[in-house]
Amino acid sequence: xxxxxxxxxxxxxxxxxxxxxxxxxxxxxxxxxxxxxxxxxxxxxxxxxxxxxxxxxxxxxxxxxxxxxxxxxxxxxxxxxxxxxxxxxxxxxxxxxxxxxxxxxxxxxxxxxxxxxxxxxxxxxxxxxxxxxxxxxxxxxxxxxxxxxxxxxxxxxxxxxxxxxxxxxxxxxxxxxxxxxxxxxxxxxxxxxxxxxxxxxxxxxxxxxxxxxxxxxxxxxxxxxxxxxxxxxxxxxxxxxxxxxxxxxxxxxxxxxxxxxxxxxxxxxxxxxxxxxxxxxxxxxxxxxxxxxxxxxxxxxxxxxxxxxxxxxxxxxxxxxxxxxxxxxxxxxxxxxxxxxxxxxxxxxxxxxxxxxxxxxxxxxxxxxxxxxxxxxxxxxxxxxxxxxxxxxxxxxxxxxxxxxxxxxxxxxxxxxxxxxxxxxxxxxxxxxxxxxxxxxxxxxxxxxxxxxxxxxxxxxxxxxxxxxxxxxxxxxxxxxxxxxxxxxxxxxxxxxxxxxxxxxxxxxxxxxxxxxxxxxxxxxxxxxxxxxxxxxxxxxxxxxxxxxxxxxxxxxxxxxxxxxxxxxxxxxxxxxxxxxxxxxxxxxxxxxxxxxxxxxxxxxxxxxxxxxxxxxxxxxxxxxxxxxxxxxxxxxxxxxxxx
Numbered sequence: 001x002x003x004x005x006x007x008x009x010x011x012x013x014x015x016x017x018x019x020x021x022x023x024x025x026x027x028x029x030x031x032x033x034x035x036x037x038x039x040x041x042x043x044x045x046x047x048x049x050x051x052x053x054x055x056x057x058x059x060x061x062x063x064x065x066x067x068x069x070x071x072x073x074x075x076x077x078x079x080x081x082x083x084x085x086x087x088x089x090x091x092x093x094x095x096x097x098x099x100x101x102x103x104x105x106x107x108x109x110x111x112x113x114x115x116x117x118x119x120x121x122x123x124x125x126x127x128x129x130x131x132x133x134x135x136x137x138x139x140x141x142x143x144x145x146x147x148x149x150x151x152x153x154x155x156x157x158x159x160x161x162x163x164x165x166x167x168x169x170x171x172x173x174x175x176x177x178x179x180x181x182x183x184x185x186x187x188x189x190x191x192x193x194x195x196x197x198x199x200x201x202x203x204x205x206x207x208x209x210x211x212x213x214x215x216x217x218x219x220x221x222x223x224x225x226x227x228x229x230x231x232x233x234x235x236x237x238x239x240x241x242x243x244x245x246x247x248x249x250x251x252x253x254x255x256x257x258x259x260x261x262x263x264x265x266x267x268x269x270x271x272x273x274x275x276x277x278x279x280x281x282x283x284x285x286x287x288x289x290x291x292x293x294x295x296x297x298x299x300x301x302x303x304x305x306x307x308x309x310x311x312x313x314x315x316x317x318x319x320x321x322x323x324x325x326x327x328x329x330x331x332x333x334x335x336x337x338x339x340x341x342x343x344x345x346x347x348x349x350x351x352x353x354x355x356x357x358x359x360x361x362x363x364x365x366x367x368x369x370x371x372x373x374x375x376x377x378x379x380x381x382x383x384x385x386x387x388x389x390x391x392x393x394x395x396x397x398x399x400x401x402x403x404x405x406x407x408x409x410x411x412x413x414x415x416x417x418x419x420x421x422x423x424x425x426x427x428x429x430x431x432x433x434x435x436x437x438x439x440x441x442x443x444x445x446x447x448x449x450x451x452x453x454x455x456x457x458x459x460x461x462x463x464x465x466x467x468x469x470x471x472x473x474x475x476x477x478x479x480x481x482x483x484x485x486x487x488x489x490x491x492x493x494x495x496x497x498x499x500x501x502x503x504x505x506x507x508x509x510x511x512x513x514x515x516x517x518x519x520x521x522x523x524x525x526x527x528x529x530x531x532x533x534x535x536x537x538x539x540x541x542x543x544x545x546x547x548x549x550x551x552x553x554x555x556x557x558x559x560x561x562x563x564x565x566x567x568x569x570x571x572x573x574x575x576x577x578x579x580x581x582x583x584x585x586x587x588x589x590x591x592x593x594x595x596x597x598x599x600x601x602x603x604x605x606x607x608x609x610x611x612x613x614x615x616x617x618x619x620x621x622x623x624x625x626x627x628x629x630x631x632x633x634x635x636x637x638x639x640x641x642x643x644x
Contacts, residue, residue, distance in 0.1 A: 015090040015097035027132035034129045049126030050078040057082030069212045081171040084143035102131045137176040142167040205229030230329040234263040240627040241267035245374040251363035258334040272323040276330040278347045287347030292356035304368045310379045317382040324385035388464040395469035411476035415450040426498030434583030441587030457515045461621035485523040502536040537601040544575045
């Protein structure tokens with residue numbers, strides 16, 4: 001790993017650097033406080049905590065390989081080749097440091113300033129929290145020529161530290177089984193772990209991280225090793241897009257104990273992807289490092305554009321203009337990271353804003369001077385974005401004026417509901433006039449509104465904002481929801497707290513859903529983030545025997561329900577009919593199967609990971625055919641029905 005990124009601390013790592021702050025009792029009572037939740041995300045968080053400790057060793061310059069393995073039975077093993085957790089006696093407690101690290105909360109080498117200068121994780125609570133929330137945990141330390149082993153159960157020692165062999169290497173191996181008393185699920189998702197580990201490998205240039213799934217029937221293995229670090233990360237993020245200039249622009253620098261790196265590359269899309277990290281922790285809400293980057297980027301491009309005569313007179317491009325089509329990765333490492341909020345979503349250190357601003361101001365200015373052809377391409381894209389944004393503003397203002405004059409007239413095709421409290425209302429966005437007619441006839445008009453869509457909808461992945469405003473297919477949706485779009489979107493003005501996309505369970509229906517979801521994701525993202533968007537799930541089959549009727553939403557469910565209705569009589573006559581399109585259902589049928597809150601099935605659309613979602617929309621709705629083909633072939637085996 002490069003000396004620019006890492007600052008080595010003293011070679012000795014022993015018990016004197018392990019400082020005890022408080023006990024362990026609270027973790028099992030309130031696990032959510034320590035790992036976020038006891039759902040699948042919390043389950044995976046256990047692995048991240050152990051890996052973060054290994055990465056801290058890498059940051060200090062003593063570890064260059066980490067291996068993460070899912071074993072049969074959903075246990076996890078994490079191995080590193082660092083110095084090994086200290087095993088000598090810790091002065092405050094009179095116990096081996098290894099025992100203290102795994103049994104005392106806030107015991108670690110990260111508090112006194114001696115063990116690590118830079119660290120991520122939960123600042124040292126990781127090992128003990130994982131131990132407290134595991135049915136059992138075993139740790140082996142290779143150090144001083146010996147293998148030291150300890151075992152625990154739910155945080156309690158079941159085998160004191162014992163020498164179990166000799167070794168010629170150093171490092172730590174941890175194997176644990178999450179506690180079924182604590183978690184909603186114990187099943188690890190390989191792709192989730194692999195994605196996180198790939199991110200960590202990108203962020204730590206030269207560190208080799210491998211992931212392996214050893215469960216029967218799921219065997220796979222990947223090794224991630226990126227000498228180019230975040231430079232390779234930016235290129236990887238753009239792999240399904242078309243870059244508009246060769247190569248990634250990389251900038252880095254340091255001040256005292258803080259280091260910062262920035263990698264950027266522009267593509268021909270209309271959306272930006274900015275990923276920021278502090279001490280390897282993703283900061284989805286940005287913070288000072290992002291602010292410094294954005295401010296400097298806008299200032300530098302304007303200054304260069306005016307100097308080179310690309311921007312005339314008093315014209316300027318805005319921050320939004322210069323970020324159109326931008327992919328950027330910002331990674332900072334600092335000794336005393338101040339994260340805002342329990343979830344560490346935002347970095348608060350003001351000194352980092354200055355550092356990143358200075359680096360981008362200096363290095364990007366130099367790059368543009370040395371690469372005038374690339375500078376021209378970037379600025380011309382920003383100028384085009386500026387003109388499009390101006391056109392969008394005029395269209396938006398025109399719509400606002402029109403609405404003001406007409407008293408914000410609702411779309412003619414909207415059948416609104418009687419209730420006015422958004423928390424109690426829902427709107428069905430329905431594919432086609434015939435389905436819209438049935439939905440209008442079958443709905444409960446007290447709280448259900450119906451908006452039929454017709455004709456081909458605009459694919460916003462391939463369109464700028466100015467093409468969205470005034471679009472006759474999207475305008476009714478914007479007006480009906482009442483919360484605006486883009487930078488004007490205000491979720492508090494939303495007229496319905498359930499926005500339900502109702503389309504047929506076929507390829508055309510899936511296409512309509514994807515187009516609408518792309519629109520919501522790009523122009524009304526808070527709608528999805530607040531959990532207001534749903535997909536209605538129409539049944540595929542009706543199964544009847546005598547007066548008993550059941551609905552099936554997949555072929556497997558059809559067979560299961562048919563068998564249940566036959567009961568002990570395999571020869572009993574069971575009628576199975578396939579539902580046709582929504583438009584061919586009568587109002588009563590549509591109400592009973594798809595709209596009645598007592599009997600319907602809705603799928604809430606969730607934004608689990610903005611990066612993954614962005615990538616999916618780019619692949620499915622973007623210009624490149626090959627990634628889309630690969631995606632569909634890979635995912636086809638998971639499709640039960642064609643619903644999203």
